[in-house]
Amino acid sequence: MVLPYSKLKTFYDHFGKKQDKQGFYEDPALEQLVSFSEFKEAHSVFEFGCGTGRFAQRLLECELPADATYYGIDLSTVMVSLARKKLAHYSGRARIEQSEGEIQFPLEDHSVERVVSTYVLDLLSNQDIQKFLAEAHRVLKKDGKLCLASLTHGRSLFSKLVSTSWSVVSFIYPSLVGGCRPLLLTEHFDHSLWKILQHTVVSPYGIPSEIIVAVPKYS
Template structure:
């Protein structure tokens, strides 16, 4: 098949085809006599795949890697690339939502003041910029990809030398499931699902669960354990689901990895994906004393929240909230959306 035939078949320009050839994404043979390009079925398939991946916004470098993985039979890696792309698109969508909200704020300000006071403009713009930067600055500081294979052994370890972060782990998971007490037909989200241990508590009762995690290797382990559970690559700051999707959202032993500002944004994201009257339940390490402000805990990348601050946030956002304490740090927070 020659280039003119490809142009007709795939509805693309000859210039685009030559561009992908220059970038090394396709390698058509050339006839010895006239140097005309000849495209095999494999090259046609590559071009079709390139078109599809470009349509979802994937860059050329990632497309090249994805093609290599697919031709090597590694479709898991392609799934990772696509999930990563979806996660980025959700972040962009949320940014657009924030920009729209900022614009609406400027319009309301203009209607009320018949002008745009500099202080009002600055406050709205700074708020929008701050939220955008918080999302963009998300980084995996904890190497959960490297910890995925051994994670279940670590949390199940009952010896005295176990990681103190997971003290009373099993009790906490059971308490979350009991607190939520899901009804038949409800759908829940496990945020920061890891290998799916908390979600498994609900799946065992026949409840439909979805899981989100930033670690592709954690999700790989989760899928091995629960192959029928829907999982998505994502994080607390940009949950890859549309608004009002879930009857309940749960999370365990993950919230303390967020900074104070990230926690605020994360709670807004949980509120966004909850249906009206939806329930939220967190099992996490939290300071119960009001004077203990959010500060780094033992170990890098850990920030224990203040119970008082969390209760204040839920109250200000119209949630009914209860809590119980399991040990000196571990708490169960249960909140119901108005």
């Protein structure tokens, strides 16, 4: 069951800094995402759902060129405040804004080199995932990359048990897991519009995450 945006905002406003404690299972996936995404060649990055700004800080400190710009949005007022504080040192290059929950990127067509979203699409309805992919296709430059990480279904016996249990909880009591649910992201891609360059699954502590890097196709 997908939580409405009003409940997601309330949850993550209360969750706040505790989101960074999820690094024990998110960080291995983010390491893979960084290794696939060629951020060192990217001069403009847009992040959908920037959270506390922890991943953005890592990109700006360690991965992006010195002249690269970063633009992040988030639904949560608290997350926006935390991200702005975390990225204050990069105020000339980094911008954080609050969204109203609409899946519409405040960007011109073909204007950014990377669109990033980590552990956000697993909060969205299938319809909104399609809207997200359409917007990413619209705003990416022709050589740009879509860089995603999400909860997914397990592959080993233990990770299958974990992801199945998570799916049950998210269906019965989605607020308990912040609205997150395991997805198969590849099933949402229109392969006439996208070419998937990298796709892998990692399962630290039995919690499976799917990593995808894709590029837009044009007719």
